[in-house]
Amino acid sequence: MNDKKTMVKIENLHKVFGKDSHVLRGIDLDVKAGEVVVILGPSGSGKSTLLRCINFLETPTAGTITVDGLTVNAGKATKEEETKILQIRKKTGMCFQSFNLFPHMTAIENVIEGPVTVLGQAKSECIPYAEELLDWVGLSDKRDVHPSRLSGGQQQRVAIARSLAMKPDVMLFDEPTSALDPELVGEVVEVMERLADEGMTILAVTHEMHFARDVAHRVLIMDGGDWIEQGPPEEIFTNPREQRSKQFLAHILN
Amino acid sequence: MSETQETGGCTIPPEAHAVLEEIENRQKRFKRNTTIALLSLTAFIFFLFYVIKLDFMFMGKWVGFILTGMGFTLLVSFLAISLACILSILGALGRLSKNPIANSIATAYVSLIRGTPLLVQVYMWYLALPQLGKALEDIGIPGIQNALTLPAIPAGILALGVCYGAYMTETVRAGIQSITIGQREAAKALGMTESQAMRRIIFPQALRIIIPPISNEFIAMIKDSSLVSLMGVWELSYRAIKIGRRYFQSLEMLIMVAFIYWLMCVVLQYVQEKIEAHMARGDRRVH
Ligand SMILES: Nc1ncnc2c1ncn2[C@@H]1O[C@H](COP(=O)(O)OP(=O)(O)OP(=O)(O)O)[C@@H](O)[C@H]1O
Numbered sequence: 201m202n203d204k205k206t207m208v209k210i211e212n213l214h215k216v217f218g219k220d221s222h223v224l225r226g227i228d229l230d231v232k233a234g235e236v237v238v239i240l241g242p243s244g245s246g247k248s249t250l251l252r253c254i255n256f257l258e259t260p261t262a263g264t265i266t267v268d269g270l271t272v273n274a275g276k277a278t279k280e281e282e283t284k285i286l287q288i289r290k291k292t293g294m295c296f297q298s299f300n301l302f303p304h305m306t307a308i309e310n311v312i313e314g315p316v317t318v319l320g321q322a323k324s325e326c327i328p329y330a331e332e333l334l335d336w337v338g339l340s341d342k343r344d345v346h347p348s349r350l351s352g353g354q355q356q357r358v359a360i361a362r363s364l365a366m367k368p369d370v371m372l373f374d375e376p377t378s379a380l381d382p383e384l385v386g387e388v389v390e391v392m393e394r395l396a397d398e399g400m401t402i403l404a405v406t407h408e409m410h411f412a413r414d415v416a417h418r419v420l421i422m423d424g425g426d427w428i429e430q431g432p433p434e435e436i437f438t439n440p441r442e443q444r445s446k447q448f449l450a451h452i453l454n
Numbered sequence: 455m456s457e458t459q460e461t462g463g464c465t466i467p468p469e470a471h472a473v474l475e476e477i478e479n480r481q482k483r484f485k486r487n488t489t490i491a492l493l494s495l496t497a498f499i500f501f502l503f504y505v506i507k508l509d510f511m512f513m514g515k516w517v518g519f520i521l522t523g524m525g526f527t528l529l530v531s532f533l534a535i536s537l538a539c540i541l542s543i544l545g546a547l548g549r550l551s552k553n554p555i556a557n558s559i560a561t562a563y564v565s566l567i568r569g570t571p572l573l574v575q576v577y578m579w580y581l582a583l584p585q586l587g588k589a590l591e592d593i594g595i596p597g598i599q600n601a602l603t604l605p606a607i608p609a610g611i612l613a614l615g616v617c618y619g620a621y622m623t624e625t626v627r628a629g630i631q632s633i634t635i636g637q638r639e640a641a642k643a644l645g646m647t648e649s650q651a652m653r654r655i656i657f658p659q660a661l662r663i664i665i666p667p668i669s670n671e672f673i674a675m676i677k678d679s680s681l682v683s684l685m686g687v688w689e690l691s692y693r694a695i696k697i698g699r700r701y702f703q704s705l706e707m708l709i710m711v712a713f714i715y716w717l718m719c720v721v722l723q724y725v726q727e728k729i730e731a732h733m734a735r736g737d738r739r740v741h
Pocket residue numbers: 217218221223241242243244245246247248249250
């Protein structure tokens with residue numbers, strides 16, 4: 201992995217909500233191209249906030265974020281920075297716990313929405329690729345169906361296709377399966393695995409231990425607004441060094 | 455209807471058919487009884503007309519004259535509601551804006567207009583505006599008095615449009631705010647700008663929610679358009695009242711004009727239902 205270029209670089213990232221809710225406390229993190237990183241940690245440790253700072257759904261309070269060579273410094277609200285933020289968002293796809301598909305559009309319309317509105321492509325031009333993506337997530341037959349008539353697992357797979365339509369360099373997953381019935385989790389994780397196999401750079405917050413153990417290259421354990429330990433899954437799961445990691449892992453592995 | 459259906463090797467049991475049939479019968483009975491009730495009500499009303507010796511000949515004679523006023527009513531209503539729609543979208547964006555100037559203008563607009571009677575506003579546009587024009591002309595803006603002296607119909611359209619725009623601003627704002635934050639975030643995560651997210655994602659969804667209240671406003675507008683008669687426009691109700699008074703047959707004229715308003719509103723309601731059904735595509739509940 202070391203010879204690959206750095207895809208995401210986070211330096212000294214702080215996030216303060218309100219005046220004194222110090223949620224992220226100086227995070228440093230490098231993610232290489234094609235690397236799959238799983239972020240674990242107790243509730244409230246700042247996992248979602250960290251992901252959301254990478255594509256600026258939350259505005260970092262201090263620090264810098266670099267995605268594919270584009271660097272944004274926190275706290276500078278210039279026009280130039282705003283343009284860079286939009287560019288970073290085009291390079292990053294994000295999947296949410298609650299899917300957030302656009303309910304007034306069919307599956308295929310959801311998938312082409314990014315390319316059409318953001319990249320200004322003609323509809324006819326992006327439909328073939330969108331169909332390919334729907335096929336890739338196993339939903340060709342749901343092409344013209346609205347989200348309200350899809351199961352949670354199907355909705356999340358359409359949401360993945362919607363993100364992929366922008367041809368992102370990085371995918372962020374924030375607990376993509378935790379709103380799903382247990383029997384629907386597998387179909388979403390399977391899509392994420394294939395995405396990893398194809399070399400996508402992935403940062404995922406997920407409690408799917410199988411994904412963390414078998415797919416991730418690196419596992420990061422967060423607590424209190426910073427990571428306390430990181431390493432290859434086999435190391436983290438069998439032999440954690442930190443006491444807090446041990447406690448947390450003991451808690452989730454049962 | 456009661457031949458047994460094969461559904462995946464499992465037949466619907468016969469007692470279930472009896473239940474289904476009973477449900478269907480109940481729906482049929484309900485429909486039939488409602489129709490009977492409505493017909494009886496109509497018959498009763500015509501009977502009343504007969505008892506009070508309503509002069510149908512007289513009504514027939516003047517119906518054409520009164521209907522000519524419908525043109526004004528529809529013209530004023532359609533233009534005013536169009537103006538109100540534009541103002542309400544701008545108003546809602548202003549109310550939600552973080553720009554202090556836009557926000558305070560929108561807030562003042564809504565507060566001021568909702569806090570004063572429509573009647574006063576109509577006279578403001580028609581009678582008070584020319585005076586303002588004169589004052590401005592006196593301090594050296596040439597031609598402004600003429601520009602601000604509005605004929606009755608434009609004044610009426612402005613008064614109604616601006617007034618309804620203020621009420622509808624709050625409806626549109628509530629509609630926009632009812633769309634979950636997740637939708638805006640998903641749009642942003644794709645790289646959309648604020649205005650793209652509003653145009654493509656938030657507003658189309660909000661529209662679905664605000665169509666029923668907006669239709670209500672439109673129906674109310676049709677009726678409030680009779681206020682332009684205050685400025686001497688010969689619209690529907692003005693004609694009816696004039697003729698009724700002249701021949702001391704106000705009852706006939708008022709019943710007739712009420713009926714005409716009602717018909718217009720029924721048509722609008724029908725259009726509203728069609729639009730709603732169209733907007734509800736993809737909504738699980740209506741399929
Ligand atoms: N918009 C916000 N305003 C104020 N506080 C917030 C906001 N978003 C998050 N927080 C706080 O920041 C802390 C970290 O939240 P975050 O959602 O990042 O945690 P998490 O690790 O993702 O937790 P979970 O596992 O429950 O999803 C929490 O204490 C939360 O209350």
